[in-house]
Amino acid sequence: MIKAKIVGAGGYGGVGILELLMRHPEVEPAALVDVVDAGRPISDLYPHLAGYCDLEICTPDSDRACETYDVVFFSTPDGVGMQAAAGELERGAKVIDYSGDFRFGSAESYADYANFIGREPEHASPDLLEEAVYGVPEFHRDAIAGARLVGNPGCFAISALLGLVPAVGAKLAAPGTLIADGKTGVSGAGKKASPVFHYPARYEQMNAYKLGGHQHLVEVEHELSARAGRRIALTFTTQVVPVCRGIMTSLYGTLEEGVDYARALAAYRDFYADAPFVRVCDRSVPAGTHHVRGSNRALLLIDVDERTGRLRVISHIDNLMKGQAGNALQNMNLMFGLDETAGLTEPGRYP
Amino acid sequence: MIKAKIVGAGGYGGVGILELLMRHPEVEPAALVDVVDAGRPISDLYPHLAGYCDLEICTPDSDRACETYDVVFFSTPDGVGMQAAAGELERGAKVIDYSGDFRFGSAESYADYANFIGREPEHASPDLLEEAVYGVPEFHRDAIAGARLVGNPGCFAISALLGLVPAVGAKLAAPGTLIADGKTGVSGAGKKASPVFHYPARYEQMNAYKLGGHQHLVEVEHELSARAGRRIALTFTTQVVPVCRGIMTSLYGTLEEGVDYARALAAYRDFYADAPFVRVCDRSVPAGTHHVRGSNRALLLIDVDERTGRLRVISHIDNLMKGQAGNALQNMNLMFGLDETAGLTEPGRYP
């Protein structure tokens, strides 16, 4: 059995990977680490786990946390993984980090990101940046399979990239015309209570936020630019709506000469022919976030607005699955040579 | 007192105008007409009105319905108002119709609309089309003030137009680059139950629909084109999220040469300087649909994405108020020479 440690176990990202590992046939969630709630069983924080998993949370410097594990998940904010990953790698673990720490393959790119979000531009482990792989399996499957260290993507980022990369790669849409309009559920903000996510303040409320630029925008542009071989910038509007789970992102771009609906649809189908978790749907299919809730799937609805000459893709994911823990597990499967879908073979439950 | 008749009183659009008329100092809701539930007091259908308004619903051909009223609201589907408006006008009433019947100023334009939505292209009262005024007070205040017949706009349409018309009018954004990404609450679909709005199928669900073209798109393009003096087409994505009341529409367009944030903001402030129900906010203001829920206001958040050279406007309305009954009452006020804000002077209630 692969022994796994989860750092930041008490948050939604931590309990999300825990739930998945509990049903994975070849992994044992062996250590739950957090800086708060140490000494309490995880089922105290998440009573739905009582009797299923009652592991105690331990502090990062506890004996249990310092044992050697096969894989370590950092479900932690920016700045934690970059400090601790090197030590884990030295002990022989493979590392998957949820933050922006390892999503950028060079010190320069990381500095751009850090500047954008107002952090120190120096990375604590710059030597690890080159080997770290950006964890979108649909784009970097082989590199992930060979990696010791993966930077799991942001939820808004992966929702946009899954829809945009084929458009750029297959030259369906003009890179200078890209727009992403994203709507997320509230769980994307994590477990911590705050006035804007207080139930009475959130029910019946829709709003855009971070108009100046959501941090996930940086990795979207970084990935698109890397693939296009030139700098691509896009407008990304991030919005919150009163659901718990789900991201729906509408993607727009002006069609390149000669591209029509059939060609666009074919390009997406082709691009994702071997991707077990991306479902490409033609525009006649009724689609919604319900169709991916609780699963690791992304559902891409492909459309062309012939009247205006525009490509339109609606991307649907569960932000806590393909947008976070599910994708992290998919990465882990690849890193350990397991079936990419191991532990992720079940649909969500409806309704 | 102005005596009002509401046709289609049993639906959300009908009860919405009824609620407003009940608190209007100069109007008396005098007849409630519908093709179903005749003989039942309206408070049977809407028990929150019990004791406040217990008027009986009557059929369209009942004695009560056939009396003369000062104003008639048709909260009815396409095709009803065009049949009945002429008779009302002959009896001396002023008419406000909620459907697409009188939103287009010529038989040709109406035929385009009718073709788009799959109806017969012939209008039943083509002679009335020329005098009918498209009921966006912010654009056609004087014409509405002099009109006998107003076509109240669609909810998605007014949400988009309030944000787009200044952009086109003040040449802020290139008309060929416009995109509208709209999210509506469920009440926009009306009172009738349907599988997609069944609570378990709707909670936690976001989805785009009518990708081929929502009917409100036609009037948006019609109005924009009329104002620009040339044909303008845009991409409009209509989406539903699990809220009851509210529309948030994100509007995008490539900035015209020389336009920056300050100029764009100033243009919107200027355009709406005399509009009592449009609140123009700079991009630093936290905004959301909560801020307009229950009120006739539109809140426009003005932004420019300098990185990509794009204008971005987030338009927020209550779909049942500025998107329907509130706007209809605003039109009525103008048609009768009343203060534009009469009966509409209260904010909604929070939370």
Add this chain to the structure above:
Amino acid sequence: MIKAKIVGAGGYGGVGILELLMRHPEVEPAALVDVVDAGRPISDLYPHLAGYCDLEICTPDSDRACETYDVVFFSTPDGVGMQAAAGELERGAKVIDYSGDFRFGSAESYADYANFIGREPEHASPDLLEEAVYGVPEFHRDAIAGARLVGNPGCFAISALLGLVPAVGAKLAAPGTLIADGKTGVSGAGKKASPVFHYPARYEQMNAYKLGGHQHLVEVEHELSARAGRRIALTFTTQVVPVCRGIMTSLYGTLEEGVDYARALAAYRDFYADAPFVRVCDRSVPAGTHHVRGSNRALLLIDVDERTGRLRVISHIDNLMKGQAGNALQNMNLMFGLDETAGLTEPGRYP
């Protein structure tokens, strides 16, 4: 115009009375006091009020706060009003307090309450307790009309009392058999964010809390006991469900000898014959919290379970209206000799 000061203006109880006073024909909300957010306009905290009310919040010791007002509303936690009420009364104001400070007519009763909730048993203004009136207009209309100082009831308390008092008063049910099963919306907990009211933790969640005894239980028993002339205890289960506004409380009691449905219904109708805000419905009426949302009404559904010989009353209120600010205004109207319904004549809006 009656000049009003609201202490605790920044909370839901404060903004609730502000919204109501804004539409009251004879009152002017003249000072908004709070210990936080001083210097900010109230519309900063509640943007739906922007342009409607932009009064600045001032501190309790500011000049503005220390002027003389005709009425002062204390929308504050236990312990604030008891310190400040005396000063306000001396300056000639009438005072309405939302907390438990003035709901108990004697130092002994207050001490019982204080012990129950774990506060110091000594009241800061014991001499005021005798003159303070418990603010349920349906039970104490005359006393309220003559009072300078009113203790507005708790939301769960009034929801239960409106259903129970006629049962005890008219000897419909045996006092020793009373049970109240209450379900509240989240706004009852106020504006402050907390983990249990975080949107993802609250949607889809129902739970009972304070099984050991909700603080509102004390005033329910106090009032019932006072009316019965002997000690009455009841079981009260308080529960939270994912709605924003609304309390539904199911009340049970074993029928006294000879009482049947007709007699029970008649007793309630009789008891509330002159109560403008209580709607007594027979059991055939479909009822729900929607019917009182946004209004000051209480809807009592009267039932008798003949099979088991039990009285069952379902009480519905809007916890922020009849459960708080609406009831406070009703008290104010009585205290100033105004029509009891002034400023409260409108139904809520639907949906």
Add this chain to the structure above:
Amino acid sequence: MIKAKIVGAGGYGGVGILELLMRHPEVEPAALVDVVDAGRPISDLYPHLAGYCDLEICTPDSDRACETYDVVFFSTPDGVGMQAAAGELERGAKVIDYSGDFRFGSAESYADYANFIGREPEHASPDLLEEAVYGVPEFHRDAIAGARLVGNPGCFAISALLGLVPAVGAKLAAPGTLIADGKTGVSGAGKKASPVFHYPARYEQMNAYKLGGHQHLVEVEHELSARAGRRIALTFTTQVVPVCRGIMTSLYGTLEEGVDYARALAAYRDFYADAPFVRVCDRSVPAGTHHVRGSNRALLLIDVDERTGRLRVISHIDNLMKGQAGNALQNMNLMFGLDETAGLTEPGRYP
């Protein structure tokens, strides 16, 4: 592999058991039967299943439906199973019926139920009633293990019975004093859209319904009476709140002489010592429907109100799991000699 047929596969009860069987190690869902949507893959109706299960729905008289299966689930309304069960049994299948058809062990008891709900009192297969077992594994484990035919309980019924049976059995509470106050999520009403479950009519709405008696009351009283050896009647209030999944039922009864909290708690712990899906919690545990959502668990919070001498039990289930499909699978496991928890070993997912 056990081959299973699901009749009524298109409803929530059908898709619920399908989802569970898909993950069961020893069962193959082999036929999906319904009277509507025949010829469509189930994933057309439930797109979250696309690629996971695309079995076509067939009509009840299709060749596929008429093959022999090892187990048949009737997720159908009253009256269907009683017609078809005999045929299935003859072909050698075991049968689990979700309706009231086989919950009553005699023609007389069934007639009482049928009268209560307004159906014909004659059962179509009266000879099967004696052998049919009421499917609450916690009460009838051995009988279920030996049964060919099980009547799966109603969701409200099992939620109440799990809390009441130990109280009656261990003589904790006086049978004549029992009250059940139940609140259900909307999915309990099934997939069919209706005006009261239309999203705008249901959000923010709480209401009681069927005050005259919910059909599940009959089986609660039947089971309690059978166990007590005498007729027991209780008051049962059924209510709907705006959640999708979950039932919380508060249960009340006057304590029998000498019973205190410790004894009550011990009695429940003892009663459910061998029940893998019942979690008995002492009253200090924060509990809610979140803790059982998506799992087959029932969570019973045991309390005694010492002030009033009353037992209070709060029962929490997922109405679609322990209240329906999960419990049906638990029954199937027992009927086939499998581990009672097979296919039911996972907690739900949070949030």
